[in-house]
Amino acid sequence: MTEDEARERILTAAEELYYRKGYAAVGMDELRAAAGVSLRRLYALFPAKTDIVAAVLARKHAQWESGLSGAVTDAGDDPRARLLAVYEYLENWFCADDFRGCAFINAFGELGGTNAEVAEIVRTHKASFQEYMAGLVADTGAPAALAAQLSILAEGAQSTAAISKDPSAAVQARGAAEVLIDAAFTRA
Structure with a gap:
């Protein structure tokens, strides 16, 4: 081998x-x-075990970015539909038989308090998601604050779905996202 x-x-x-x-x-x-x-x-x-954890999280990051950007691309050119595609992506993920939550949240919960390297990897991943959302929001012309709000909804849905074992957290987050997006467009 x-x-x-x-x-x-x-x-x-x-x-x-x-x-x-x-x-x-x-x-x-x-x-x-x-x-x-x-x-x-x-x-x-x-x-060291941290080397393996870091490599696994690098793979998970690449999978997340590829899946998410694919879902957003598949949503077409409508900026609002692209934002909402994030929640459709989450729903599909939450419905997977092996869904056990976000690997990054799990890693942070288990190791983040004692392993600075893992904590930094998780922070970088989460910041990357917020930057991605900021780019999607910027494409709509909505206020920049919407990106953080939508990111928090997505993060909360991940934790809720993992704990409750209920994929409808994505549907609920999408409904809240629609309200926030509509309000942001009204203000803009």
Whole structure:
């Protein structure tokens, strides 16, 4: 097995295990067994668990950005529809059988208080989402404050859906987003 293949197996196993069981609950031996690599190989590729967590979160960030931007692009050219596509994307995600909340919120909750590197990765991811929303809002001509409001709705929906196991949190967030967007357009 090549180094790239071993790395991919480790990250695939880590992503699944961390998301299903939690970051702190998964030890290196369990990860090694799930990935089918030796402990020596695992540590050669990832000298510390934080290195694996960081790599998993980098993958999750890329998946999030790709999925979200794809949903927004699919919504067409109408700026309002593009904003609301964010909540449709969330609803589809929340309906997935393996939905267990936001991997970044989960990582921050488990490790953010004791691992500054993980906390910074999470903050950077969340800031990236807010910047993305700011760009979508700017395209509408609505006041910039709308971006933070819509981002908070999306973040709250993620936590609510994970805790309640109810994907309708996305529908409720979308309804609130429609009210905020309409009010912002009226003011603008």
